[in-house]
Amino acid sequence: MAKVLLFGRLGDVAGWRERQVAATALYAIRDCLAAEDPALGEALAAPGVQIALNQAIVRGDAPVGPEAEVAFLPPMSGG
Amino acid sequence: MAKVLLFGRLGDVAGWRERQVAATALYAIRDCLAAEDPALGEALAAPGVQIALNQAIVRGDAPVGPEAEVAFLPPMSGG
């Protein structure tokens, strides 16, 4: 199980900001979330959404270990 | 009598920073000080020395009233 975090408007769309997801790769996690919640799936596929694996931005797919933290980050707004 | 003030190195050259001088124009005050103390006279004639009459910079000679404050200002260094 990976810990999945949603930030900014993604959390508002999903109605949650943190949960566990049973999947072993980044794109599999995204597909799993999209299958459950198409509106969230659309929001995750929007331009500019980045994925951080264990607090490091990753481009493309990557395997996800059992204790991993996966965060979906919409475009950052600055403070 | 005008109150005469010396600032910066002018005060060190003269050995005083404030005194009364009996003269009725700026250049007369300067000549009076120079006659008494040639080293101060030379310092007052150095390039960049400005004269303030009642806290306003004056260029050239000007009459000096009895309660006037006359200040000799060497080049300003900033803070």
Added chain:
Amino acid sequence: MIALTEKVFDPGALLSEFCRGRQETGAVATFTGIARAEAGGTSILELEAYPGFTEAEIGKIADQARARFGLHDVSILHRVGKIAPGEPIVFVATAGAHRRAAFEACDFLMDYLKSRAPFWKKEHGPAGARWVEPHAQDHADAARWD
């Protein structure tokens, strides 16, 4: 210090602490960003960070600033959570031997923080809440250093 806080802070207390005991620092520049009331247009600003990640990303830029401007020290405190008008949002302090470097580093850090730092910003106004993106001016300001 690079830190996030949910509490109201006093920028002056941070500056006092930052200046303490300096013997070779000639110049300390600071910037304090304050939430503006916008004449009632924005009632509450809400900032979300990614704890750990956000501080680490800001720390990378602070290290860039240290190297690029030869700083002696940097301090950054950023509010998260709900921020009322008049409350400080961010405090940046930079210390260097001379003023040009301290000013430029502070300016550089603020441009980064306002446009690219990992925050997500929501404005709660009279017409409801909305997520906001950086202004074009913020992107243009940040691009000056590229």
Added chain:
Amino acid sequence: MIALTEKVFDPGALLSEFCRGRQETGAVATFTGIARAEAGGTSILELEAYPGFTEAEIGKIADQARARFGLHDVSILHRVGKIAPGEPIVFVATAGAHRRAAFEACDFLMDYLKSRAPFWKKEHGPAGARWVEPHAQDHADAARWD
């Protein structure tokens, strides 16, 4: 506030006071100049001002800065007399709606204060005392705004 002081001051206390109660000020920039030890090269800095005249001349430049950068407020405190290494010499704070104006105004005011303000500066070092003139760099910095 435009003021001179013979006493050690805390720049943080000035910043706390300056930020208090602001609702429409988004940006406060400050600069604190600190006397450097120069690794023992300077033991005491002595600044002489012309009381009344010096504040009035600084006030004229502060008014220029308010107009030129659309500032909400300006505060300047400058030490005079003998200043030991590590002690603050000058504090400048500028408040505006946006950060670019606050930064530029603070930078502008410091360039003026370091090169053209009516102070006379003496350095008391191991080799005795000497009156100092502004550095060429200070003149060049000030000329950027002409």
